[in-house]
Amino acid sequence: MRRRLRRTRGRWLRRLLVAVGVLIGVLCAAAVVAYRLTEIPEPHPDTVTQSTVFTDGRGAYLGRRGPVDRQEVPLSQVPRYVQDAVIAAENRSFRTDKGVSPKAIARAVLASVTGGERQGGSTITQQYVKNALLTPEQSMSRKLREALIAVKLDRTRSKDEILAGYLNTVYFGRGSAGIEAAARNYFGVGTRDLTVSQGAALAAIVNIPSYYEKAGSDPRVTATLQDRWEWVLDAMEAGGSISAAQRQAAVFPAFRFYPPGTTEGQRQYMIDVAAKEAARQLGISADELARGGYTVRTTFDLALQDSATESVKALKGRDGTLLHTAVVAIRPGDGAVRLLYGGADYARQPFNDAVDGAVEAGTALEPFADVQLDGPLRTLNRSAAPTPLKLASAYAAVAAGGVYAAPYTVAEITRGGQRLYTARPETRRVLGEKEAFVVNATMYGRPQLGEGAGEAYFTGGAGGGITRRTVWSTRMSSELSLTTVLFADRPGKKKNTTVPAQLPNSPAPTEVAQGVVAELWGSAGRGVRDAPE
Helix, strand or coil, X not given: CHHHHHHXXXXXXXXXXXXXXXXXXXXXXXXXXXXXXXXXXXXCHXXXXXXXXXXXXXXXXXXXXXXXXXXXXXXXXCCHHHHHHHHHHHCCCCCCCXXXXXXXXXXXXXXXXXXXXCCCCCCHHHHHHHHHHCCCCCCHHHHHHHHHHHHHHXXXXXHHHHHHHHHCCCECCCCEECHHHHHHHHXXXXXXXXXXXXXXXXXXXXXXXXXXXXXCCCHHHHHHHHHHHHHHXXXXXXXXXXXXXXXXXXXXXXXXXXXXXXXXXHCHHHHHHHHHHHHHHHCCCHHHHHCCCCEEEECCCHHHHHHHHHHHCCCCCCCCCEEEEEEEEECXXXXXXXXXXXXCCCCCCCCCHHHHCCCCCHHHHHHHCCCCCCHHHCCHHHCCCCCHHHHHHHHHHHHCCCEEECCECEEEEEECCEEEEECCCCEEECCCHHHHHHHHHHHHHXXXXXXXXXXXXXXXXXXCHHHCCEEEEEEECCCCEEEXXXXXXXXXXXXXXXXXXXXXXCCCHHHHHHHHHHHHHHHHHCCCCCCCC
């Protein structure tokens, strides 16, 4: 009886071993078939869409256009220590692993089967597959497909290709998709200019971007991030990415304040004008520009623009009226627009007073009364209400000795490091030297306010005394022409219409306009010689 039981037990054990072997063989065969049938999908559209970034003349960030804040950069533009920081924070075996972490897969499968807490992908390759190639669905089948694609991706792509894809798609918070947008939104620099400390901070943020995006404005978040930043740097030193001296010298970086301040919305006036010009120069639509991943370097001086915003923000109209202010600064003989203040609040008034507003000129046209203007300015004397930009460009022509330069706001357009467009001034003579002298003499005959050598400073407008309707105040030299315009309107009798209104009498509007010009002239003078060409 005992022999029979032993024989029976042996047969069942052999059968069980055979069954297990067959099952393993079937599973291995299924895995091989699944691997061969698995194709690497193309990145889904949301992850490859880019935005176009606008900067001022010195490269300071103005804003962007596009559905997502993302710009691709080649891995060659990402400092090696930034790459190593991300690897230290997210996947220290990235350079040597096969694209997957068996332990992480086992945890994810167990969590799906038992209903436990969901587990994410562990390796950078898996995260890239999840973020860029698959949907964020949390299921066992998607997790297994993610692993198969990650293995195949690792076998068919170089580590650098995978890392570049990851860095250009991973979310960093503050609306930033990819390392370039993150570098700009957290530190105001491009990826190639990130320091070791800044790179380690961005690497630390990837873990919980929606929480860490408040770093620099929320003390608790900042302190938590600093602890993780220290951990990343320690890992970099241990792995040989940085030296002990570099680790010792690292200082927790300062962050741009988040959320952005009120001047961000005002900059949309400038971006509107520059975006329209950039699309025209490239021969593409506004939507193609917004999604194209371009970098548009404008002619604007952001510091001067912010000074203008501060200078006019306290100005108020009479009861029932709205006071408008437009400020334009142009480089004579070149046409580069350094300052373009078109309104106080883009969200409430997207209409740009500096570019599109028709403002009664009155005596502001008197300097041109006895001369014949040619070219683009030939109709100026017949225009009772020119736009501030047009009349400011006429003053700039006088400052350039009668040479008119078409105003432009786009200095350069690049994409992926390749220069696609560079501005070239369009100039032509619109006044003879004698006529330019006459206009200058007329300006010097107007009320002066402390003009310097070679400078003209005068004020004109429509109406007078307590019935003043508009004020134009201009100061110009061979280096800069700066014009400030004040005007007011009130609701018309018909719905959604406005009619001109009188300016407030106290303080005197002419003094207000002259004060704005004087203040901005001082700010501009400190940077005129350093203005980018």
